Amino acid sequence: MPVRPAVARDADLLWRVLLEAYNWSGEQRFSAGQLAADPYAARYLVGWPREGDFGVVAETDAGEPVGAAWARYLTADEPGYGFVAPDVPELTLGVLPGHRGRGHGRALMEALIRAAAQGPATCLSLSVEDGNPAARLYTSLGFTRAGRNGGSDTMVLALRTL
Ligand SMILES: CC(C)(COP(=O)(O)OP(=O)(O)OC[C@H]1O[C@@H](n2cnc3c(N)ncnc32)[C@H](O)[C@@H]1OP(=O)(O)O)[C@@H](O)C(=O)NCCC(=O)NCCS
Numbered sequence: 001m002p003v004r005p006a007v008a009r010d011a012d013l014l015w016r017v018l019l020e021a022y023n024w025s026g027e028q029r030f031s032a033g034q035l036a037a038d039p040y041a042a043r044y045l046v047g048w049p050r051e052g053d054f055g056v057v058a059e060t061d062a063g064e065p066v067g068a069a070w071a072r073y074l075t076a077d078e079p080g081y082g083f084v085a086p087d088v089p090e091l092t093l094g095v096l097p098g099h100r101g102r103g104h105g106r107a108l109m110e111a112l113i114r115a116a117a118q119g120p121a122t123c124l125s126l127s128v129e130d131g132n133p134a135a136r137l138y139t140s141l142g143f144t145r146a147g148r149n150g151g152s153d154t155m156v157l158a159l160r161t162l
Contacts (some may be wrong), residue, residue, distance in 0.1 A: 002063075005115070006055030006070055011048045012058065017068045017094035018044055024094075024132050031049040043078055044092055054119065056111040058095065058104040067095030069108040070115060071124060082127030082154045084146060089116065090125045093134065105134070109141055117159045123158060127152045 006014065015032070018041060022030045035041045046069075049055075071089035074080045080090040091112060095104045098111025116124050126143065128135045129152045143155040 001103055002059045002061065003056050003107050003111040004059065006049070006057045006068055008049055010055070010057055010068065011045070012066070013065050014045055014048060014055070014068050014070060014092075016096065016137070018092055020094035020096065021092055024129065024134065033086060043074060043080055044072060044090075052089070054089075054115050056108055058099075060099075066099035067093075067104045067108055068152075069093040069112040071112060071120075080127065081152055082125045083147050084123070084125040084154065084156060087121060088123045088125050088141050089121050090127070090155070105137055106141075109137065111139065113136065113159070122159055124157045126155050128155060 013035070019030060019032055019035050022035060050072065052073045053070060055068060057065050058067040059065050061090060069091055071091040073086060073089050074083055075086050077082070081159065082090045093108060111125065125146070126138065127149060128138060135153065138155050141157065143157045145153050146156040147154040
């Protein structure tokens with residue numbers, strides 16, 4: 001299950017993954033154009049990679065990118081949906097349709113958590129909408145509910161040295 005660090009040239013892939021995360025239910029609630037024009041969504045990716053950003057990309061054995069997870073420090077003035085504190089990076093995760101259910105999501109999360117544990121953050125956060133089965137993945141990795149934002153849970157993971 002190859003996973004590598006995300007770099008600047010992965011920006012297009014990360015935008016595709018952000019779109020998948022926004023449209024997680026399968027309903028096309030957002031188009032790529034709407035997402036790119038949405039200032040709230042842009043907070044997760046504009047300027048990638050910004051100082052402090054870190055991420056990972058999953059590839060097939062043939063080297064085709066099929067998913068990504070990344071995390072970014074956000075601010076109380078311009079928070080993400082899962083904002084907890086400015087020193088807690090918020091992560092985004094997605095695997096492209098047609099490649100799900102094969103372990104890429106779990107491998108991405110494990111790699112991202114390892115990367116986070118090597119940095120200064122003591123905690124990771126995320127937001128998961130009610131009904132998204134991704135919550136089971138997060139819970140199995142140790143994330144716990146830390147709050148609510150609209151129809152979503154904010155979840156956090158305390159990082160420890162692996
Ligand atoms: C969530 C997502 C990244 C999981 O990636 P994946 O490669 O399909 O996940 P994996 O094959 O590694 O499975 C990991 C776990 O996810 C859980 N899971 C995730 N989506 C699931 C679904 N639709 N149905 C059932 N279980 C699901 C399972 O509990 C599975 O557990 P297991 O490892 O014990 O089998 C992927 O389904 C996706 O991109 N969904 C749309 C975008 C999204 O929801 N992003 C997260 C927003 S918070």
